[in-house]
Amino acid sequence: xTTEPTSLEQATILARTQSAGRNWRDxxxxxxxxxxxIMAATVSLFPLYWLFVTAITPASSTxxxxxxxxxxxxxxxxxxxxxxxxxxxxxxxLGLDGLRMxxxxxxxxxxxxxxxVSTGIHVLFDTxxxxxxxxxxxxxxxVLFWMILAALMIPGQVTLVPLYLMITQFKLVNTFAxxxxxxxxxxxxxFLLKQYIQTMPGELEExxxxxxxxxxxxFTSVIVPLAAPAMAVTAIxxxxxxxxxxxxPLVVLQNPDLFTLQVGLSYLxxxxxxxxxxxxxxxxxxxxxxxxxxxxxxxxxFMQGLRVGAVKG
Amino acid sequence: MRHIIxxxxxxxxxxxxxxxxxxxxxxxxxxxxxxxxxxxxxxVTLRSSEWVGLKNFIDVFSSQxxxxxxxxxFIYAFCVVAAWILTSLAIAALLQPFNNKVQSLFRGAFYxxxxxxxxxxxxxxxxxxxxxxxxLNWLLGLFGIPRVLWLQxxxxxxxxxxxxxxxxxxxxxxxxxxxxxGSIPRELYEAAEVEGANxxxxxxxITVPLLKPTTLxxxxxxxxxxxxVFERVYIMTGGGxxxxxxxxxxxxxxxxxxxxxxxxxxAQALVLFAIIAAFSFVQxxxxxxxxxx
Numbered sequence: 278x279t280t281e282p283t284s285l286e287q288a289t290i291l292a293r294t295q296s297a298g299r300n301w302r303d304x305x306x307x308x309x310x311x312x313x314x315i316m317a318a319t320v321s322l323f324p325l326y327w328l329f330v331t332a333i334t335p336a337s338s339t340x341x342x343x344x345x346x347x348x349x350x351x352x353x354x355x356x357x358x359x360x361x362x363x364x365x366x367x368x369x370x371l372g373l374d375g376l377r378m379x380x381x382x383x384x385x386x387x388x389x390x391x392x393x394v395s396t397g398i399h400v401l402f403d404t405x406x407x408x409x410x411x412x413x414x415x416x417x418x419x420v421l422f423w424m425i426l427a428a429l430m431i432p433g434q435v436t437l438v439p440l441y442l443m444i445t446q447f448k449l450v451n452t453f454a455x456x457x458x459x460x461x462x463x464x465x466x467x468f469l470l471k472q473y474i475q476t477m478p479g480e481l482e483e484x485x486x487x488x489x490x491x492x493x494x495x496f497t498s499v500i501v502p503l504a505a506p507a508m509a510v511t512a513i514x515x516x517x518x519x520x521x522x523x524x525x526p527l528v529v530l531q532n533p534d535l536f537t538l539q540v541g542l543s544y545l546x547x548x549x550x551x552x553x554x555x556x557x558x559x560x561x562x563x564x565x566x567x568x569x570x571x572x573x574x575x576x577x578x579f580m581q582g583l584r585v586g587a588v589k590g
Numbered sequence: 591m592r593h594i595i596x597x598x599x600x601x602x603x604x605x606x607x608x609x610x611x612x613x614x615x616x617x618x619x620x621x622x623x624x625x626x627x628x629x630x631x632x633x634v635t636l637r638s639s640e641w642v643g644l645k646n647f648i649d650v651f652s653s654q655x656x657x658x659x660x661x662x663x664f665i666y667a668f669c670v671v672a673a674w675i676l677t678s679l680a681i682a683a684l685l686q687p688f689n690n691k692v693q694s695l696f697r698g699a700f701y702x703x704x705x706x707x708x709x710x711x712x713x714x715x716x717x718x719x720x721x722x723x724x725x726l727n728w729l730l731g732l733f734g735i736p737r738v739l740w741l742q743x744x745x746x747x748x749x750x751x752x753x754x755x756x757x758x759x760x761x762x763x764x765x766x767x768x769x770x771x772g773s774i775p776r777e778l779y780e781a782a783e784v785e786g787a788n789x790x791x792x793x794x795x796i797t798v799p800l801l802k803p804t805t806l807x808x809x810x811x812x813x814x815x816x817x818x819v820f821e822r823v824y825i826m827t828g829g830g831x832x833x834x835x836x837x838x839x840x841x842x843x844x845x846x847x848x849x850x851x852x853x854x855x856x857a858q859a860l861v862l863f864a865i866i867a868a869f870s871f872v873q874x875x876x877x878x879x880x881x882x883x
Contacts, residue, residue, distance in 0.1 A: 310684050317681060318699045321759040324714040325703055327725060331717060340723050402610040409607035416601065421612060428619050432818055432866055434842050434859045438629060438852045439622035462618035467611055492603040521707035523821050528847060539709045543825055546713060554717045561713050565706035572705040576698055579705075583765050 328565070331558035332356070339554040355559035362556070363545070366534035380533060384541035385563060391453060391526075391537060392519035395460055400512045402461070407470025407507075408500050412479065422471075425464045433524075441528055455529040456537075460519065466511040469585060473507035474500065510582040513575050520568055538564040629856035639853075646857035655833060656858065659841040660865075662748055666755075666837060667816030673756035674812050675805065678763025683797070685768050697768060701761030708821040715754040716741070716826055744834040747827050751835060754822065763808050770804040771797065806877040813869050817862065838862050 331339055333351045336358075363380040409415070410422050440459045449455030481503070485495040501508070523539045530536055536544060542560050550556050572579060630646055632639045650656050681700065685693050703711060718725045719740035727737050740750040774797065782792050820839035823829060829836035829844065836844075838858065846855035 307687060310687065314681065314684055314696055317677075317759055318696060320757055321700060321703060324711055324718065324758065325706065327718065328710070328714045331714075339717075342723055342728055344723065344725050344728055402614070405607040406611035409604050413604040413607070415604035418604075421608065424620070425615065428615070428623075430867065430870075431619075431623060432814070432859075432863055434818065434839055435626045435856075435863050436619060436622035437842070437859065438846050438856050439625035440618065441846070442625075442629075442634075442852065443618075443622065458614075459618040462614040464611075464615065464619070492606075496607070517705060521709075523707065523709055524843070539707050542709055542713060546716075546825065554720075557713055558717070561710040565710045568705045568707075569702065572702065573698075579701065580694075580697065580765055583701075583762055584769055 325565075328558050328561055331554055332562040333559075334555055336553055336555035339558075340552075355555040356563065359556050359559050359563075362550070363541075363560075364533070380536075380541065381560065381563065383534060384536050384538045387453075387535060388520060388537040388539075388564075389567075391456060392516050395457055395519045396512050396515045398461055399463065399466060399515045400508050403466035403470050403511055404501065404504060404508055405496070406467045407472075408474050408496060408504070410467070410471040411474035412482065412500075425467060428464050429468070437524070437528070440525075444529060450529060451531050451535060452529075453535065456526050460522065460525060463515075466515065469511055470504060470507050472585075474504050477503050506578075506581075507585075509575075510578050510585060513571075513578050514582050516571070517568060626856045626859060629853055630860050632853045634852040634856075635850065642853070646854045647861075649854055650857050650861060655836065656838075656841060658833060659836045659838050662835060663817055663819065663837045665748065666752055666819055667813060669752045670755050670816045670819075671809060671812045674760040674763055675808060677756070678760045678767050678808065679801070679805075681759060681764050682767030682771055683793075685764070686771055693768060697761075697765050700759045700764045703758045704761045709825055711758070712754070712822045712825045715822075719750055719754075719826075741827055742831060744831045747831060747835045751819075751822060751826060754826070755819075760812070763812075766804050766808060767801065770801050774800050802877060806873060809873050809877065810870050813873065814866055817866050817869070838865075 330346070330348055332355055333353065334345055334348045335350055335352050335354060338345055338348075338350070360379040360381050365377050366380050366383050410418060436459075444450055444455040444459070447455075449458070477500075481499045482495055485499045490498065521539060522537070523543070526537045526540050527543070530540055533541070533544060538560075542557070542564060545551070545560055546557060629639075631641060631643060633642045633645070681696075685696055688696075721727060721737055721739050721742065724740075726740065730738065738746065741747050778796050778800075779792055782796060787795065818839055819837050820843065823835055823837050823840045824843065827835040829840045839862070842855050842858045842862070845851050845858060
């Protein structure tokens with residue numbers, strides 16, 4: 278006697294074959310999608326890859342076909358040549374004028390110095406202002422905050438000429454102060470920190486005051502530790518911006534000893550080395566490696582920062 | 591008097607906390623903005639200035655070069671915004687089925703080019719576009735396509751600048767879209783499935799409308815960035831050949847720092863500001879929504 282499968286068994290078998298089919302189909306689509314994503318990432322990352330490959334390819338091999346997609350004779354001659362050929366100059370800060378070195382290294386130090394000092398001052402001032410706007414009621418706070426918001430709308434090109442005339446008047450053309458000072462006025466950090474500090478509970482602050490801590494002490498020992506994540510995000514984006522800044526340093530700086538990396542690279546490109554791609558790319562590599570390491574070290578904060586920025590908008 | 595002293599004791603710390611930022615703000619943003627407006631109505635040299643009424647604006651609008659720069663900037667901004675919105679949306683959607691680890695790996699990969707400067711990336715593109723031993727002409731040569739003068743041909747140079755911009759997937763867009771898609775409640779899709787909706791319907795009726803706030807934000811920041819394109823133009827073509835890639839900011843830079851015509855440069859900058867403000871306003875008007883989920 279043959280037994281017909283019960284409807285329950287039928288359903289189970291049907292479900293099994295269907296889900297096997299669906300699994301297979303899902304797997305197939307996953308592979309297709311993954312290939313598309315990998316292709317997009319390859320195209321997107323190719324310029325960076327090409328930058329580093331060219332940086333370690335002997336200069337003679339950069340001007341022949343076919344291009345060496347994987348360097349056959351990797352070399353560091355480009356970077357040593359660049360350091361030797363970019364001329365020498367002295368660091369123009371802290372009276373270190375006597376200390377002479379290759380311009381390429383000088384540009385690196387100039388950029389690092391400007392970016393670190395700017396970022397430090399920026400984060401301190403932004404946190405102070407963000408705290409005042411978030412937690413302290415004082416006459417004028419609304420008007421001032423409204424002005425800051427309005428300033429977010431104004432493109433930097435509008436203030437370019439007036440700022441240039443100002444630093445000319447103050448005799449700050451060709452100085453680090455001329456690069457640094459106008460660059461410090463940026464309101465986005467104040468906004469971010471205000472939003473963050475607003476969400477912090479007020480009890481700790483009150484407790485510190487009860488214990489007789491001064492206002493400054495309350496700020497440094499209660500507000501700063503709690504606001505640290507938002508300060509980190511602000512610092513990271515500020516550092517990236519200052520490290521990569523181009524137009525303003527280009528306008529302010531004329532003495533090659535004072536250049537930043539970005540201005541120096543554009544200067545190199547317009548010099549006799551403009552067609553020595555190995556040399557140029559090794560300079561470009563030197564300018565981007567610190568930011569790439571920085572990104573991998575703080576990737577989490579970068580991603581957070583992007584989202585915070587979007588919530589604001 | 592006592593009033594003032596009491597006011598001071600009560601608020602001095604608040605003013606102390608905002609003083610450094612506000613000083614910088616008024617000195618280097620507030621005052622320069624007002625000065626820019628004044629400069630736009632003046633003839634300015636490094637030593638003197640005199641009022642000339644609307645002359646700078648008349649010069650700006652009657653100049654063929656400025657009109658060309660506007661056209662180039664509009665073309666650039668339009669292509670870049672459209673391409674960036676579409677690619678970031680597509681990539682974010684494709685990333686969705688994968689687990690967190692894979693997603694964050696790709697997000698990192700797509701954001702990576704944006705941590706380096708535009709100057710650095712543009713220098714690589716100059717080499718890639720190099721007519722004789724550049725990578726791109728070599729690659730096209732493999733398919734029998736003849737040599738293209740990417741940055742030297744007046745009819746092509748602007749498109750090459752656009753190509754160099756859109757071939758790098760916009761990292762910010764991918765990160766933001768993929769976060770927003772991830773936060774759409776699963777129940778909405780399940781409910782739609784119960785109603786018999788297919789994948790395409792779910793995409794157009796649920797995903798796309800719920801992403802509107804992100805789309806608006808990205809459109810606004812990308813449009814602003816597109817209109818302000820400068821560094822890649824400055825270094826890759828310098829506005830050439832024969833001014834065919836001059837954009838508004840490139841023109842502002844040239845007017846101010848090579849012609850030293852500060853008044854006209856300020857007028858150009860204010861026109862740029864007006865264009866950006868108008869576009870942002872229109873985008874907010876048409877795309878803003880009060881969708882909550």
